[in-house]
Amino acid sequence: MAMIEIKDLHKSYQMGSNSLHVLKGINFSVEAGELVAIMGSSGSGKSTLLNILGMLDEANEGSYELDGVPIKNLNETKAAQYRNKFLGFVFQSFNLINYKTAAENVALPLYYQKMPRKERQEKAIKYLEQVGLKDWATHLPSELSGGQKQRVAIARAMAAEPKVLLADEPTGALDSKTSYEVMDLIQKINDAGNTILVVTHEPDIADMCKRIVHLKDGVIVEDKKVKQVRAAQYV
Amino acid sequence: MFRIDRWKEIIEVLTTNWFRTLLTAFGVFWGILILIILLAAGKGLENGIKADFGDIATNTMFVWTRSTTKPYMGLPIGRRFSYTTEDVESMWAQIPNLRFVSPRNQIGSDTPNVTKGVKKGAYNIYGDYPEIIRQDPLGITQGRFINHLDIENSRKVAVIGIGVVQDLYETDETLIGSFITVQGVNFKVIGVYKKEGGGGDQNAQKEIYVPFSSFSRAFNRGNRVGWMAVTAQDGTPITAIKESIFDLLKKQHRIAPDDKRAIGHFDLYEEYSRVESLFGAMRFIAFFVGFLVLISGVIGVSNIMLIVVKERTKEIGIRRALGESPFSIKLQIMMESIFLTILSGMAGIVVGALFIYGVNYALTLTGPVDMFMAPSVNVGVVIGALCILIFSGLLAGFIPARSAIKVKPIEALRTE
Numbered sequence: 191m192a193m194i195e196i197k198d199l200h201k202s203y204q205m206g207s208n209s210l211h212v213l214k215g216i217n218f219s220v221e222a223g224e225l226v227a228i229m230g231s232s233g234s235g236k237s238t239l240l241n242i243l244g245m246l247d248e249a250n251e252g253s254y255e256l257d258g259v260p261i262k263n264l265n266e267t268k269a270a271q272y273r274n275k276f277l278g279f280v281f282q283s284f285n286l287i288n289y290k291t292a293a294e295n296v297a298l299p300l301y302y303q304k305m306p307r308k309e310r311q312e313k314a315i316k317y318l319e320q321v322g323l324k325d326w327a328t329h330l331p332s333e334l335s336g337g338q339k340q341r342v343a344i345a346r347a348m349a350a351e352p353k354v355l356l357a358d359e360p361t362g363a364l365d366s367k368t369s370y371e372v373m374d375l376i377q378k379i380n381d382a383g384n385t386i387l388v389v390t391h392e393p394d395i396a397d398m399c400k401r402i403v404h405l406k407d408g409v410i411v412e413d414k415k416v417k418q419v420r421a422a423q424y425v
Numbered sequence: 426m427f428r429i430d431r432w433k434e435i436i437e438v439l440t441t442n443w444f445r446t447l448l449t450a451f452g453v454f455w456g457i458l459i460l461i462i463l464l465a466a467g468k469g470l471e472n473g474i475k476a477d478f479g480d481i482a483t484n485t486m487f488v489w490t491r492s493t494t495k496p497y498m499g500l501p502i503g504r505r506f507s508y509t510t511e512d513v514e515s516m517w518a519q520i521p522n523l524r525f526v527s528p529r530n531q532i533g534s535d536t537p538n539v540t541k542g543v544k545k546g547a548y549n550i551y552g553d554y555p556e557i558i559r560q561d562p563l564g565i566t567q568g569r570f571i572n573h574l575d576i577e578n579s580r581k582v583a584v585i586g587i588g589v590v591q592d593l594y595e596t597d598e599t600l601i602g603s604f605i606t607v608q609g610v611n612f613k614v615i616g617v618y619k620k621e622g623g624g625g626d627q628n629a630q631k632e633i634y635v636p637f638s639s640f641s642r643a644f645n646r647g648n649r650v651g652w653m654a655v656t657a658q659d660g661t662p663i664t665a666i667k668e669s670i671f672d673l674l675k676k677q678h679r680i681a682p683d684d685k686r687a688i689g690h691f692d693l694y695e696e697y698s699r700v701e702s703l704f705g706a707m708r709f710i711a712f713f714v715g716f717l718v719l720i721s722g723v724i725g726v727s728n729i730m731l732i733v734v735k736e737r738t739k740e741i742g743i744r745r746a747l748g749e750s751p752f753s754i755k756l757q758i759m760m761e762s763i764f765l766t767i768l769s770g771m772a773g774i775v776v777g778a779l780f781i782y783g784v785n786y787a788l789t790l791t792g793p794v795d796m797f798m799a800p801s802v803n804v805g806v807v808i809g810a811l812c813i814l815i816f817s818g819l820l821a822g823f824i825p826a827r828s829a830i831k832v833k834p835i836e837a838l839r840t841e
Contacts, residue, residue: 241835244746246746246833246834246835246838247833247835266745266750266751266830267750267751267752270745270748270749270750270751271748271750272748273745273746273747273748274747274748274749275748279746279747281838285739285742285743285746285838286743287740287743287744289437289438289441290437298744298747299747299748301430302744302747302748302749302750302753303748307429307430346747350747350748
């Protein structure tokens with residue numbers, strides 16, 4: 191069964207008197223364990239698609255099922271619950287909370303699951319260890335490099351053990367060496383069986399995924415499986 | 426529900442910008458401080474003025490005679506008359522809800538009228554019933570006051586003031602059982618009093634009380650009564666029944682019913698109510714002004730919370746993306762606001778209490794001040810202030826909390 195199932199998705203924004211039709215009927219499904227790159231120039235609608243997939247935004251038309259659960263007409267509380275349970279987010283600008291330490295940032299989604307404090311801290315350390323930042327657990331984001339921040343963000347996204355990891359330009363703010371390190375990490379997480387969607391406009395990053403979906407002017411123009419380039423060889 | 430993380434976060438948020446938090450807190454602190462000081466000052470003034478009333482039974486009026494101002498039933502204008510013991514009896518018989526009626530006679534003199542041995546002095550001498558001590562309290566320091574047996578047997582006994590003792594006695598002389606001579610009549614001293622309150626008036630300590638019957642006999646008053654102190658039962662203001670008393674007295678003494686000036690009186694209850702309502706108004710003003718100042722502090726808190734929410738829009742977006750429920754975010758903002766309000770309010774209460782303590786201490790050092798005594802606020806007011814604080818904290822947090830969850834997570838994330 192498909193992990194993500196999207197049918198005839200439409201989204202338009204009201205900009206004053208004229209409306210901007212961003213997504214014009216997207217049909218798209220992702221199996222469990224896939225690593226998909228969503229590509230497109232700016233304005234192609236890739237971020238909008240990701241936001242809808244991430245339940246941060248809602249479509250005007252069409253259906254969206256996540257692991258068999260229809261995502262429709264959610265109130266904010268329900269959406270928050272689903273996001274917490276089903277999804278992990280990685281953002282271009284890392285979006286760490288700057289007055290919390292790396293470990294506290296990682297533990298945050300677990301806090302919203304009302305996991306006991308001690309268990310939460312242990313788990314946060316475990317995930318930091320997986321991204322190689324165990325020794326940085328008590329550091330504030332301001333004391334970390336860009337690549338380290340993104341690794342903390344990935345640890346945070348993985349901590350809640352989500353069904354799908356959504357990454358919005360995860361390497362957009364990083365130099366190419368660090369970008370490859372982050373992609374290497376993403377590939378390893380995918381190797382462990384996790385479903386990952388990466389939005390990017392960099393072809394070399396897209397090539398490191400297993401499948402590339404091209405978006406142009408709100409429709410999918412190309413959807414192909416590719417031979418994955420391992421990031422490890424560049425590191 | 427106490428959650429350590431929740432509180433940690435509150436502290437973290439409030440301490441990120443110390444100076445701003447302090448300034449905000451100061452608004453509420455100031456409001457509560459002013460509220461407390463105003464209330465305490467009002468209370469101090471009230472205590473000071475009420476001390477002038479002393480322990481006197483406030484539901485009391487004093488009635489005396491004047492001359493008639495209207496001719497009536499063939500009697501001329503300007504006639505003088507006198508109350509009698511019969512008036513007292515008919516008052517008891519016909520006026521309901523009376524508590525005490527004390528007829529009094531009085532002689533006073535500018536020239537010495539009391540002697541003891543070679544010493545002498547000029548004092549007011551009262552012929553009284555035992556009940557007078559419950560209408561105009563005297564502190565008996567030695568012996569006893571007049572009782573009903575003294576009245577029945579017309580005993581020639583006297584209760585003298587501490588001022589009289591100072592004038593007529595040596596320091597270590599035995600007082601009880603000694604004799605004083607009042608206008609040629611010997612009275613045996615049975616008690617000494619010291620009057621509390623009354624603003625420390627020296628003359629109030631220089632009076633002599635003797636039984637009403639003995640007074641009448643010794644000084645030829647027959648059944649005449651100089652004036653009366655009338656107290657009504659609790660729950661019946663004397664002001665409400667005084668007209669019926671006047672009507673009765675007018676009937677007894679053949680005074681025109683519309684003669685307003687023949688009977689003189691002083692209504693203590695009316696005076697006291699006037700003072701009471703004045704203090705009621707003062708309390709209201711204190712509350713009102715204090716509350717307004719507090720409100721401006723609360724608006725300050727609300728303002729800052731709005732700014733904090735604005736600053737944290739992105740953070741709130743991240744939290745929501747990670748799955749924090751809107752309710753939890755709302756709760757967080759509300760708790761921050763209430764915590765800040767209560768903390769600064771408590772500081773205000775504590776400083777206010779210290780201030781009051783200081784004023785009281787200064788008052789004990791300098792001695793009593795006119796019309797001001799023991800400023801204080803009671804626990805009820807403090808609890809009330811706390812309730813106001815919690816309420817205002819809620820109020821201050823409400824709008825910011827709402828604006829925090831109104832932002833869509835996607836929009837919050839876009840904010841840089």
